Amino acid sequence: MLHFEAYAWPLIFLLALAGLLTWFSYRRTEPKLSGASRWGLPGLRGAALTLLLFLLFEPVLHRTLRQERPPVLAVLIDESQSMSRQELLESLPAIDGEVRFFGFGRDLHPLENLRAATNSAPRTNISGALRSVQTLLRNENLGSVLLVSDGQHNTGISPVHVAADYNIPIHTLVVGDTTQQQDLMIARTATNEFAYVGQTVPVDVTLLLRGYQDETTTTNLYTQDSLLSTQTLVLPEGESTASLSFVPQKEGLFQYTVTTTELENEASVKNNRSAFTVRVLKKSQKICLIAAAPHPDVTAIRNILARNEGREIDSFVQMQPGQFYEGPLPDALDEYDAIVLVGFPGSEVDEASLNAIARVAETGTPLLFLLTRQTDLVRLRRAFANVLPALPTEGIMMYDEASLRPTEVGFRDPLLSFPETLWDRLPPLIATTGHWEVAPDSRVLAQAHIRGINLQEPLLVIRSRAGYRTASVLGSGTWRWLNLADDPADVPRIWPDLVENLIQWLTTPEDDRTVRVEPASVSFDGSEPIDFSGQVYDESLNPVPDAVVTLELTAPDGAQYPYTMANRGSGLFALRIEALPEGVYTYAAQAMRMNASLGIDNGTFTVGSLGLEQRVTRSDGALLRQIAYRSGGQFFADASLTELPDVLASDSLFAASPLVQVRKLDLSHIPWMLGLLVLLLSAEWIIRKRNGLA
8 A cells, every 4th residue: 555655636737737747848849840759758657756856755566465473382491400319301292383492590591492401500480480581472473381400499489489471381290209209418518608727617417318217328528638627427318417627727718528427328429529619818817906095995895806706906004094904905016907096096095106106107017096085185186197987176075975977978988888777776876076187098987966967077087098097986985886776677787887997997008909800709609600790990999991801710630721811992892701610720911902912810719510400300390380380381290291282272371363564665766766767867868958949
């Protein structure tokens, strides 16, 4: 059908006008035309004018095509490692429709046929597969889904919830044995993520025994080929715990392996082994706590700091000038990882001790200052003018009760990652009503509010400058935050967590590396890809967009593999390495630009055995039955699927759908139409010249 984009009614008038003009042009000619030219020339001009007017009104040819689309059955085949114990589906009965095959584990992907399915995926994400197939076939007549799986779902949300909102039936076929099989497995391994050289690290191994009774088993802990710990137990059916331990001898990232006895006729022996990673630190953190005088805040913060087993606390409380209750200050204060001052300096401080602490702080030792009434503000300003984030102004300062309220900057800072409502429940602190001068490179995280009025005075302020970090809590009485009732239970945790956050922030060195390459995690599950991200900067820490970053990976057996990271622009780089064998890996990255090195970076990571797919040895028919029931589908336990064609034939949703396609052809945009117009006009001009017309 022909349509015009512009209004077509003037076309009739213009065509008539064109005909009159053509007749008038050739009514009388000199010389007079005869024969074919008498009618050919008016015909050519009339045809040219008609075609020109026709194209000016933008004619569009509409063509409607009607056809039927057959219904599509999407067959989703579980390709996870747990399916390696099962017999995969070999064929489908003939159905009246189109069949599409997809495999899934962690993600969904198309398959050419049933034989293309594998069983190597480390995870099973049934809910993700159900959602993805709807997205992939959104433009097709998807009428039903057949899910073929053992039902061992271990990634993503519950597929039952997805099935309840599905708009087409999901038919399920359970593969494998749904009865409980005999098996001994390592269900869980619990240990510390971080450890310290020379300190005992406990490892609790949860063993799960099914189908056996009173079996004698031996659980071993290894690092590489060295046996670290062992325990022999007689296990009843159900869960039991083996308690192992080890003492790390050097720092670094290490992988440890737990194994247990392989019993006769076990359904799977792959789950009798588990690996985990521990980062071993060289030594414990050393903190020096110095107080102006005995105060409840001193005891409170010392107890908080001592909760970390990997931390060594040396405390010194001023008794009189030059003397502390615990003895003299150490000569090597710079050996401490951080110094905490509670009310220090006080009125009893001697110049030698004050100068020694100030000198260490100025050389870069992190410093945390907590204000008390015993603080000598004059000496504080004079001794720590170059390091503290806020200093008191000159003049008399009064003390009053003030509530701590985070600023807008504080709410966004990870140091104060607590619910906003909890701050209102904390008792007030004793703070000054005078003015504090905040350093330009400091950040005020919290301010003092007295009786609901914001004094715009800092209560918590931090500073990072020239490689060192300092923080100040300008209020005392934090000990009362530890003595609140347990309702709400979160409130007493604020002060310990805030102190830990501050200590961690103070003792974390600033990252001024020009080349930064690191894996997405320090430990990876088996069979998952290893992702690296990289950043390259110049000496002014501006991104270098045209660098080339190479990475050399060293495997546990010493073999080396070179890679080149992909340039993402703006100084960002990325690399994905497919699944690696189990073990501890090291990497070294180097950035080059115009044959000049911009810097290097290195690190370690571990790859372990996943084991998720081996933890359960029986098929979960109940889950697949629920999926089918919630979506209006049919549950099949027989791999022959003889009833599937009848079930699909009786389903009104599994039917052919009409497909109406309207195709448009814009005639004014066709090149040969313009060529025809030029041809008509050229032919008229040539014939006129041959007949002697002007």
